[in-house]
Amino acid sequence: MSNATRTSKWSWLFLGFGFFFLYAPMLSLIVYSFNENRLVTVWSGFSTKWYGALMQDDQMLAAAWVSLRIAFYTACASVVLGTMAAMVMTRMRGFRGKTLFSGMITAPLVMPEVITGLSLLLLFVSLSTWTGLDFARGMTTIWVAHVTLCMAFVTVVISSRLAELDRSLEEAAMDLGANRVKVFFLITLPIISPALMSGWLLAFTLSLDDLVLASFVSGPSSTTLPMQVFSSARMGVSPKINALATILIVGVSTIGVIGWYFMERAERRRQAEMQAAAKQ
């Protein structure tokens, strides 16, 4: 028993250190966003004036609006495409080009963003020259770039859910005369809906966060929030950015915790139902 307690003491030490390392910087941002002083790290009193200043900053607000819209559309498209890709990956075996397809799904997960961004930009430019159409870079091109990246993440999330899915439910529905489309919408989709939800949230946050891809493919009218933050952060630390950071951290954490809570609840309910079903 002494072994077990010693292990757990070490565990808590490592975990404590790890979590301190992960959270202390974020906490410091939050605390100093309420600092009255213009010098971010010199405390001189509590104030919310930087939040007021942030709300006056039209450029920042416009960028935030652009980012939110892109993130919303990206998340929706990534979930649709990612679900299709996940169905293909888990359900279809050995079709032509499967290796290439699965490679193209995992590669964006790790591909350095500078490479993806540069290549996509060159694609848009070449498309314009070849077709003669004007693929003006802006929100649409950022959206395309983000969907390409986020779809890969969504596919991984959804296919791990699909792989665990009990196929006998689908087969039973099929035996009862439902066609494939009906089975998908009535059986498969509701079961994987928590995964769809978390995939959507993941895509949304990834898109909201991306600087590199957006910088490569954006146009003059489409400065995203990270681009705006980056250009002001380059100038030096500013309390306004701290205020913005606090809003983002609190907002994203809230969404994250809520999403996690629903996932947990759905999962527990599902397990309870499974047990109940097993007993009958």
Place this chain on the structure above:
Amino acid sequence: MPYFWLLLFFAVPFLIALKISFAKAAIAMPPYTDVLYWVDGFPVVKLRGENYLYLLGDSLYINAYLSSLKIAVVSTFLCLLLGYPMAYSISRMAPATRNIALLLVILPSWTSFLIRIYAWVGILKPNGLINNYLMYLGLIDSPLKMLHTPIAVYIGIVYAYLPFMVLPLYTNLVKHDHRLLEAASDLGAKPWQAFLKVTLPLSKAGIIAGCMLVAIPAVGEFVIPEMLGGPETLMIGRVLWQEFFNNRDWPVASAVAMVMLALLIIPIMIFHRAQAKEMEGKLT
């Protein structure tokens, strides 16, 4: 449909980048016009190797590649060193606490990457938190230079990528059968022996996945060296960025990207195999 999307927006762009990397920088390229509006000016027909020769000829690029690899490898190792015990501890918790601990690991990776890096600027800068605190304690008289040093870059990478190391490790470790450890201990193995001989080899897949997930993007990292590193911290992602945005030399930037891709293709394939195995393992 996702197939075509990926083909069009992921595979084809690489071919175009590859092609342009063999092109010559056009003289027509206006140095400071809006990049976003001119679209022609690529003499793309002839394959020219000069961009690659240029990369080879200039020690800046070779050094940048080498130092990116070095920074990526070292920070991946540090991540593993910190992440493995964390993943291990979480995997041995009771399921309810485990989920909360896991959420705490994932949560930072949802909040803005840029902002988390920016937080370190405030902490490390000469009149930042650490220096203020150390001076307040009287341990140092003048501020230590921490921002714009390689150390800051290491901290940034470990900090930003730690969740990506912990998650695959956890997924792997949580599946382990604890009876194996009990068996090892019954056979007289000390805890550390059991760990080295049982747990560590069994978690190999998780270690590989975690390391690849950290190391590959870290090689091409731009934001971290730009914000935390000094001018002497050469990383290839930053070189590519400067080549593209500051020098407006698209062909050389493409060549830089292609060489980076060639360096990373083997790790990416290793990662892909681990990922495919993971997906198939769940299927059976």
